[in-house]
Amino acid sequence: MTDTVERGAPVIESRPLTELDRRPTFFARHKSLLLGLIGGLIVLSSWQTLVWVGVVDDKFASSPLGAIEGIGYLAESGMLWEPTFSTLTSVGLGILxxxxxxxxxxxxxxxxxxxxxxxxxxxSIMYSVPFVVFLPIIIFWFGIDDTARLVIVVWAAVFPLLINVVAGARNLDANYLQVSRVFCSSRLKTLWSVSLPGTMPYILAGFRQAVARSLVGAIVAELFMGTEGLGYVVQAETSNFQMDHAMAAIGVIAVIAVLLTRGVAWLESRLTFWSGSVD
Structure with missing residues (x-):
């Protein structure tokens, strides 16, 4: 049987799809980021609208526009850069x-x-119990200086990382260990060459949690016993009823948190692409 083509009808020749045709669109590549931005804009615009109509009193709850003005004030007065650097330093040392x-x-x-x-x-106990309840003990042991704040950051970050690494080491593919035994590798060599690469997805997943919790630990420490840092700025400006300035500092903390978590997620996708995990 042969196919007939109606006289005068155009004939469209098909061609195989190329790699360019299969390339995802910009929205598909950045869908999570774009949806997050849209969601944030909806929340901020709703908040500002409630302030304009008088449902929310900006003297006590601030407003998005007031927070933007507050960022300008903090930057001009020098109350933004040094506290931000102090907080990032605590987080970086704690994570390390x-x-x-x-x-x-x-x-x-x-x-x-x-x-x-x-x-x-x-x-499990140390991870489940909030580290905030240990603040009096930490202050009694280490005082209220930088050492105590660093202890809190490490306390907040190390346990989620430790739990994930332990889980990864216990779920390591038995074939990897069998190959290591065949080549008569020592335990130290097996840990370095087999266990460490094999648990990398777990390590990076724990690292992402540790980064977020370390920032929380740094802010909590600055709120309760700090004389510098973004947490101290929030506490000081709130005590002075400068809610726009306090909300501006909170906004900077939120931006830092998003950048840190997204950066770790990007690193995780690049280093563990072979594991088949999708962010």
Whole structure:
């Protein structure tokens, strides 16, 4: 049987799809980011509208436009850059110490059934109990200087990282370990060459949580016992009833949190693309 083509009808020749045809659109590539921006704009515009119609009193709750003016004031008065740098320094040092402690310790605990049995209840308790309740003890031990604030940041960040690393080490593919045993690798070599790369998706997932919690720890420490940092700015400006300035500092904290978490998510997608996980 042969196909007939109506006389005068145009004939459209099909061609195979190229890589350019399969390339996702800009919206598809940045869908999560764009939807987040749209959601944020909806919330901010609704908030500003409630202020304009008088439902929300901006003297006590501030407003988006007032917060923008507050950012300008903080930047001009020098109350923005140094506190931001102080907070980021605490977060950076806390994360670095947490990585140095959490990753090796998690790998060792995860690969040892005895150590896991001994440490797992304590780790779960320390992670579940809010670190804020330990503030009086930390102040009693370390005072209220930078050391105490750094201890709080590390306390907040190290346990989610440790839990994820332990889980990754315990769920390591048995084939990887079998190959290591075939080549008679030492335990240290196995941890470095097999366990560490194999648990990288878990490590980066824990790192993302640790980054967020470290920022929370830094702000809490600055609120309660700081003389610098964005948390201290929020506390001081709120005490002076400068709600626009306080909300501006909170907005800067929110932007830092988003940038840190998105940056870690980007790093996670680049380093663990082979694992098949999708952000």
């Amino acid at each position: 110490i947490s990585i140095v402690i959490g990753v090796p310790l998690g790998l060792v605990i995860g690969r040892s059934s005895v150590l896991h049995g001994l440490a797992e209840p304590l780790i």
